[in-house]
Amino acid sequence: MAHAVQEQTRAAAGPLALHGLSVEGVNQCVHCGLCLASCPTFAELGTEMDSPRGRIFLIKSLAEGRIALGEATARHLELCLDCRACETVCPAGVPYGRLIEAAKAEIERQRPGGAGRRLFRWLNFGVLLTSPRRLALAAAGLRAYQASGLARLVRRSGLARRLSGTLAAWEALLPPLPRRAERAPLPALIPAEGARRARVALLSGCVQSVVFGAHNRATARVLARQGAEVVVPAGQGCCGALNAHGGDHARALELARRTIETFEAARADAVVVNTSGCGAHMKAYGHLLADDPAWAARARRFAASVVDVAEFLAREPLRGPLTPVAMTVTYHDPCHVVHGQKIRSEPRRLLAQIPGLRVVELAESDWCCGSAGLYNLTQPEMATRLRERKVGHVLATGAEAVVTANPGCILQIQAGLAARGAAARVFHLVELLDRAYPAATP
Amino acid sequence: MAVLTESRKASLRRELEAIVGAGAVLADPDELLVYESDGLTLLRALADFVVFPVSAEQVSALVRLANRESLPFVARGAGTGLSGGCLPAEGGLVISLMRMNRVLEVDYDNQLAVVEPGLVNLHLSWTVGARGYYYAPDPSSQQACTLGGNIANNSGGPHTLKYGVTTNHVLGLEVVLPDGEIVWLGGRTRARAGYDLVGVFVGSEGTFGIATKIVVRLLRKPPAVKTVLAVFDAIDHASAAVSAIIARGLVPAAVEMIDQLTIQAVEDAFGCGYPRDAAAALLVELDGLPFGMEAQAARIVQACRDAGAREVRTARDEAERQLLWKGRKSAFGAYGRISPAYMVMDGVIPRTKLPYVLRRVNEIVAAHGLRVGNVFHAGDGNLHPNILYDPRRPGEEARVVAAGAAIMRLCAEVGGSISGEHGIGLEKSDFMPLIFSAADLALMQRLKRAFNPTGLCNPGKIFPTSKSCAEVGPVASRPHAIEEKGLAQRF
Ligand SMILES: Cc1cc2nc3c(=O)[nH]c(=O)nc-3n(C[C@H](O)[C@H](O)[C@H](O)COP(=O)(O)OP(=O)(O)OC[C@H]3O[C@@H](n4cnc5c(N)ncnc54)[C@H](O)[C@@H]3O)c2cc1C
Ligand code: SF4
Ligand code: SF4
Numbered sequence: 001m002a003h004a005v006q007e008q009t010r011a012a013a014g015p016l017a018l019h020g021l022s023v024e025g026v027n028q029c030v031h032c033g034l035c036l037a038s039c040p041t042f043a044e045l046g047t048e049m050d051s052p053r054g055r056i057f058l059i060k061s062l063a064e065g066r067i068a069l070g071e072a073t074a075r076h077l078e079l080c081l082d083c084r085a086c087e088t089v090c091p092a093g094v095p096y097g098r099l100i101e102a103a104k105a106e107i108e109r110q111r112p113g114g115a116g117r118r119l120f121r122w123l124n125f126g127v128l129l130t131s132p133r134r135l136a137l138a139a140a141g142l143r144a145y146q147a148s149g150l151a152r153l154v155r156r157s158g159l160a161r162r163l164s165g166t167l168a169a170w171e172a173l174l175p176p177l178p179r180r181a182e183r184a185p186l187p188a189l190i191p192a193e194g195a196r197r198a199r200v201a202l203l204s205g206c207v208q209s210v211v212f213g214a215h216n217r218a219t220a221r222v223l224a225r226q227g228a229e230v231v232v233p234a235g236q237g238c239c240g241a242l243n244a245h246g247g248d249h250a251r252a253l254e255l256a257r258r259t260i261e262t263f264e265a266a267r268a269d270a271v272v273v274n275t276s277g278c279g280a281h282m283k284a285y286g287h288l289l290a291d292d293p294a295w296a297a298r299a300r301r302f303a304a305s306v307v308d309v310a311e312f313l314a315r316e317p318l319r320g321p322l323t324p325v326a327m328t329v330t331y332h333d334p335c336h337v338v339h340g341q342k343i344r345s346e347p348r349r350l351l352a353q354i355p356g357l358r359v360v361e362l363a364e365s366d367w368c369c370g371s372a373g374l375y376n377l378t379q380p381e382m383a384t385r386l387r388e389r390k391v392g393h394v395l396a397t398g399a400e401a402v403v404t405a406n407p408g409c410i411l412q413i414q415a416g417l418a419a420r421g422a423a424a425r426v427f428h429l430v431e432l433l434d435r436a437y438p439a440a441t442p
Numbered sequence: 443m444a445v446l447t448e449s450r451k452a453s454l455r456r457e458l459e460a461i462v463g464a465g466a467v468l469a470d471p472d473e474l475l476v477y478e479s480d481g482l483t484l485l486r487a488l489a490d491f492v493v494f495p496v497s498a499e500q501v502s503a504l505v506r507l508a509n510r511e512s513l514p515f516v517a518r519g520a521g522t523g524l525s526g527g528c529l530p531a532e533g534g535l536v537i538s539l540m541r542m543n544r545v546l547e548v549d550y551d552n553q554l555a556v557v558e559p560g561l562v563n564l565h566l567s568w569t570v571g572a573r574g575y576y577y578a579p580d581p582s583s584q585q586a587c588t589l590g591g592n593i594a595n596n597s598g599g600p601h602t603l604k605y606g607v608t609t610n611h612v613l614g615l616e617v618v619l620p621d622g623e624i625v626w627l628g629g630r631t632r633a634r635a636g637y638d639l640v641g642v643f644v645g646s647e648g649t650f651g652i653a654t655k656i657v658v659r660l661l662r663k664p665p666a667v668k669t670v671l672a673v674f675d676a677i678d679h680a681s682a683a684v685s686a687i688i689a690r691g692l693v694p695a696a697v698e699m700i701d702q703l704t705i706q707a708v709e710d711a712f713g714c715g716y717p718r719d720a721a722a723a724l725l726v727e728l729d730g731l732p733f734g735m736e737a738q739a740a741r742i743v744q745a746c747r748d749a750g751a752r753e754v755r756t757a758r759d760e761a762e763r764q765l766l767w768k769g770r771k772s773a774f775g776a777y778g779r780i781s782p783a784y785m786v787m788d789g790v791i792p793r794t795k796l797p798y799v800l801r802r803v804n805e806i807v808a809a810h811g812l813r814v815g816n817v818f819h820a821g822d823g824n825l826h827p828n829i830l831y832d833p834r835r836p837g838e839e840a841r842v843v844a845a846g847a848a849i850m851r852l853c854a855e856v857g858g859s860i861s862g863e864h865g866i867g868l869e870k871s872d873f874m875p876l877i878f879s880a881a882d883l884a885l886m887q888r889l890k891r892a893f894n895p896t897g898l899c900n901p902g903k904i905f906p907t908s909k910s911c912a913e914v915g916p917v918a919s920r921p922h923a924i925e926e927k928g929l930a931q932r933f
Binding site: 027028029030031032033034035036037038046047048049054057058061066067070072073076089090091092093094 | 468470471472473475476477479480481483494520521522538540541543560562564565583585586587707708710711712772773774775776777778779781782783784834
């Protein structure tokens with residue numbers, strides 16, 4: 001009966017799962033609603049299916065068999081940014097990130113979608129992201145295309161929109177690619193300066209090494225200045241974060257195993273990561289591979305050695321002398337730094353040590369900017385709404401630059417500022433730290 | 443209650459979309475399911491539609507349509523209510539106010555703000571905080587709940603002890619009456635002529651219409667605040683300390699109690715600094731002018747020590763104070779660490795009965811084979827026993843309901859009330875006769891009919907009805923005068 005109150009008897013106790021992936025965590029949600037106003041999609045739409053509590057409820061209802069995976073449910077789950085702001089506020093400790101990953105994998109299984117969507121996924125997850133070489137090749141092609149002036153033409157003609165899924169999406173996402181020198185790989189070993197404090201392995205990332213080689217260089221220089229010997233393991237690929245968030249569970253497992261193998265060989269004290277999505281994901285390898293007896297222990301050990309670059313650097317005061325950087329900046333917290341890894345004070349503490357730098361707080365600094373991995377490719381409308389919200393707050397601070405710590409956020413905020421014709425610039429935290437060193441080393 | 447046919451549903455949907463737009467009507471059963479509960483998952487009810495108006499005019503048009511179609515309707519804010527107040531007990535329309543969440547005006551000179559009902563409570567304080575103001579009523583759910591919900595439930599909070607409840611802070615309301623007419627109650631000043639209709643509307647639990655604009659008072663932030671944490675090895679000692687503080691004529695802004703089970707959940711959640719081995723802790727806050735505050739704090743510390751506190755300390759800085767409050771305010775949610783579900787009770791008792799009632803509550807819940815966590819506004823004598831349970835275990839929900847009923851009877855017996863701030867809603871309607879006579883209830887019914895003659899606006903709430911009796915579960919066993927008069931029935 002439609003309107004009955006409390007007439008339903010629940011399924012007997014038993015672990016809840018979606019096709020083998022546990023979602024037992026849904027039972028930790030006590031439906032208090034304290035997470036609602038912290039969820040960017042709920043704040044924008046006001047619909048509870050687009051809130052953490054609502055999504056958890058949908059996942060629970062799916063697992064209990066109360067509902068089938070219909071179009072509406074899939075849409076609400078896919079609209080989730082996986083920003084994990086809800087995890088930060090949830091007093092009950094609901095492991096939301098795991099639940100949504102399982103749900104997205106289920107969507108892929110049950111509703112793989114049409115040819116366009118499958119091509120998009122195959123190109124991204126299967127081809128480009130699994131191999132930095134392939135991504136580099138694609139990047140080289142893209143660079144030639146951009147340089148030829150064709151890019152502007154394509155954008156203007158609206159051809160980009162008509163080009164099928166992926167290429168158009170990457171076209172919009174990628175900034176002007178740096179020159180070849182910037183894209184060249186880092187040396188395999190960068191020695192520590194001064195007293196050596198640790199040997200660290202640097203994740204050079206997949207998209208990152210192609211688009212943002214400069215960040216990796218700055219990271220390596222700053223780490224070396226802080227006394228770290230930096231190894232850059234050859235043959236490293238994608239960590240699998242985008243695959244996992246996109247519901248491509250099988251390939252995520254494979255990429256995780258490969259990453260662990262590559263980094264173990266580097267024999268470092270820590271694995272330093274400067275892209276937040278990767279760092280948060282690699283810290284969760286222990287959970288990801290928990291059911292694989294051959295890998296579980298290795299994965300846990302590896303995960304424990306992963307640190308975000310800000311987390312690592314903030315452990316000791318910056319080694320001076322530092323040169324002033326006269327600028328007013330504001331800091332945007334990348335989701336997978338602040339929510340995924342609970343790193344909030346470290347970047348601010350580091351910035352505070354740079355002489356001459358004035359840091360003003362950003363309203364909703366820990367709200368997703370809409371970049372969210374491939375989200376701005378798959379959900380352009382919501383991504384743009386959140387970008388506009390973010391840029392509005394940035395402009396309200398009057399800061400000359402936004403400092404953040406993740407390539408996706410940098411691209412997204414840059415695009416938003418450009419769209420408003422604003423002059424403010426966007427930096428990775430390590431770029432600013434790098435600037436603070438007098439006449440930096442190589 | 444009629445079940446809508448598919449064709450009528452389709453035509454209704456078109457009409458609703460004509461009012462609020464296509465993206466603002468939910469009718470898919472999977473989506474409606476998400477709206478089946480509020481913060482109390484024990485009760486569930488499904489709507490036929492959930493709609494998202496953006497203006498008073500749209501709300502009014504929706505209400506008129508509902509009247510024409512004899513369709514029940516109910517307002518919903520954030521759905522953090524704890525008594526099923528926003529559930530569509532008889533189906534029909536759920537009117538969500540979440541897209542009406544703007545601060546329309548802040549008048550600092552006159553210390554007031556005009557806001558829309560979907561505004562989140564805490565967001566108002568954020569908006570005016572930079573200028574040194576805040577909105578005083580602070581339900582523990584303030585990071586999520588809306589002012590519309592607060593108005594409807596006349597919500598309180600830890601600082602109610604000194605600052606009063608929502609009604610003390612509302613100056614005026616724009617309301618869409620249950621027949622669709624838009625009226626203003628009260629205004630922008632405290633002086634009023636005629637009946638105090640704002641006072642009547644606040645606390646009417648969404649049965650007198652839908653608030654679409656709210657004029658609230660703003661207060662200046664107190665120049666000084668001091669927060670004391672007192673730790674006890676016995677609950678009785680903590681209860682005694684509460685009485686001692688009040689008996690010494692001290693007026694703290696808040697006196698909150700939190701017991702061991704709750705401390706453990708909260709510490710698991712955020713590591714807030716409550717000692718895990720304490721039987722209970724009191725969080726006492728003083729605010730106001732700095733002058734004399736030290737002396738007051740010293741007297742509070744002394745009162746706690748005299749009552750047997752093993753440790754009393756003052757929050758060193760704002761960060762520590764915030765963390766202690768974060769623990770207190772997250773307590774309900776933190777039960778998710780130790781239990782898949784809970785039901786919060788909301789009894790009010792005379793403060794002097796605190797030790798006795800707490801003991802009895804623990805006995806009652808244990809006798810039903812369940813666990814209970816207590817975290818509550820001790821200064822007001824407003825108890826919140828949280829009965830923990832697992833809905834997947836057959837029979838547990840029934841035992842929860844039975845234990846809850848026994849606790850409500852206990853509160854009534856000691857001269858208290860069955861609800862302090864969470865509202866009667868669907869959950870406690872059958873227990874109204876415990877505290878109100880037939881004449882009381884009849885008067886309330888007459889008042890309700892004056893506002894809501896058709897009963898279409900939020901039906902099934904507050905008053906004991908035969909329907910809710912059958913569905914909500916066991917009710918008080920003692921027959922009540924109201925039944926003899928035929929005003930209500932019990933099964
Ligand atoms: C963790 C937690 C802690 C809580 N702590 C407290 C506390 O300390 N003090 C306290 O008093 N309560 C507390 N509550 C209960 C709850 O948060 C309050 O009752 C709150 O006011 C409900 O607001 P809401 O926006 O969620 O309303 P909802 O739950 O959506 O609705 C509540 C009632 O308001 C009506 N309503 C909503 N909007 C309107 C409107 N615009 N016009 C007319 N009627 C309307 C609904 O019909 C319903 O009857 C707590 C709840 C939780 C989950
Ligand atoms: S805060 Fe946590 S427990 Fe509460 S509704 Fe949100 S996810 Fe569930
Ligand atoms: S991960 Fe982000 S978008 Fe998704 S439910 Fe949580 S807060 Fe909302």
